[in-house]
Amino acid sequence: MNRSLQVTLVWENGSxxxxxxxxxxFVRSKEALVKSQFYPVIFSxxxxxxxxxxxxxxDVLCHYIPALKKYQVQPKSRPTLAMVLQCLAHTVYSHLVYILPLTVAYVYWxxxxxxxxxxxxHRFLLDIIACLLLFDFQYFAWHLLHHKVPWLYKTFHKMHHKYTATFVLATQYSSAWEMLSLGFFANVSPILLGCHPMTEMAVFVIHIYLSVEDHCGYDLPWSTHRLIPFGICGGPSHHDLHHEKFVSNYAPYFTHWDKLFNTLAQKKAKKP
Ligand SMILES: [Zn+2]
Ligand SMILES: [Zn+2]
Structure with missing residues (x-):
């Protein structure tokens, strides 16, 4: 049967x-790469x-095109080259020194x-939503604990708060414990929910996208909190306010846990 006809028929049958x-x-055709011990760290x-x-x-274009500045969450605070290079060096370091050995061991296991x-x-989409909700809860609990217990904050989380204005490479500027905790939460959710390996990969990509968006420093028309209605998602301004003030917005993606714990705060709305 013609492949496109087959696709249409299966789709009409509800699958x-x-x-x-x-x-x-396509992923399966790259089996040698996908099954390599180095694949997770290269992919990440x-x-x-x-x-x-x-x-x-x-960040570079904003210097030359003033019209773009209206999208910046904190227009007066932009990253310097030294900040960018420091964060990039830290990301390379963490991927080589502990993410690589741990992911190699994980692939063996x-x-x-x-x-x-x-x-x-439908299962793919429901599993993605379930994984994001579960991760959001796990990280909210971890994050709140690491702000409320001074020793935990100083030892493990303070590093991520070095910058009080978000910029994109600050996303992974975190201690080893924080990076490994987030990696553990991101990996354990699909396992607990019995997700398909393709769903696991998709969830991983979405986690990276959402964490980058949280720290990008721009409130763009396609930011998640603008695309998803009813204030369900926090978006870049929400997480930027956490970096600026330290005392609110502990959940990474959604707003319900901060609403429940009365820790939700909003930046003054900026129209894009
Ligand atoms: Zn924090
Ligand atoms: Zn952050």
Whole structure:
């Protein structure tokens, strides 16, 4: 049967896997790379830099195009070259010194299963939402604890608060304990929920995108809190306010935990 007709028929029968199958088949065709012990660290670093580069370009463009300044969350505070290089060096260091050995061990312990079938579309989407909600809760609890206990703050979390205005490469400017805790939460959620390996990969990419967006320093028309209604998501201004004031907005993506704990604060609205 013609492949496009097959896709249409399966879609009409209510299965989403036909939509995802070509993407999953492409991933499976790169089996040697995907199953390599070095794949997780290369994937993590490459995806992170891919999402960071447009914001780094925006930081440069803002010097030359004044119209872009209205999107900056803190227009008076922009990153210097020294700050960018320090954060970049730290990201390279952390990927080489502890993320690489840990991910190599992880691949030995839990090799990726490139099963033939892609996940069903509805299951894929529900699992992604469930993983993000679970991670959001785990990080909220971790984050609140590391602000409320002075020893934990000073020892493990203070490093991430070096910059009181967010800029994109500050995303991963964190202590080893913080990076490993976040990596653990991000990895354990799909395992607990029994997600398909393709869902695990998608969730990982979304985590990197959302963490980069949290720190990008720009409130753009396509920021998540503008695309998703009812104030469900915090967005870049929300997390920037956490870096600026330290005392609110502990959840990374959503706002419900901060609402429940009365720790939600809003920046003065800026129209894009
Ligand atoms: Zn914090
Ligand atoms: Zn942060």
């Amino acid at each position: 989403g896997s036909a939509l995802l199958q070509p993407i999953w088949d 670093f490459t995806v992170y830099m891919f999402f960071c580069l447009p914001y780094l370009a925006l 839990r090799p990726i299963n490139l099963q033939f079938e892609a996940p069903e579309l």
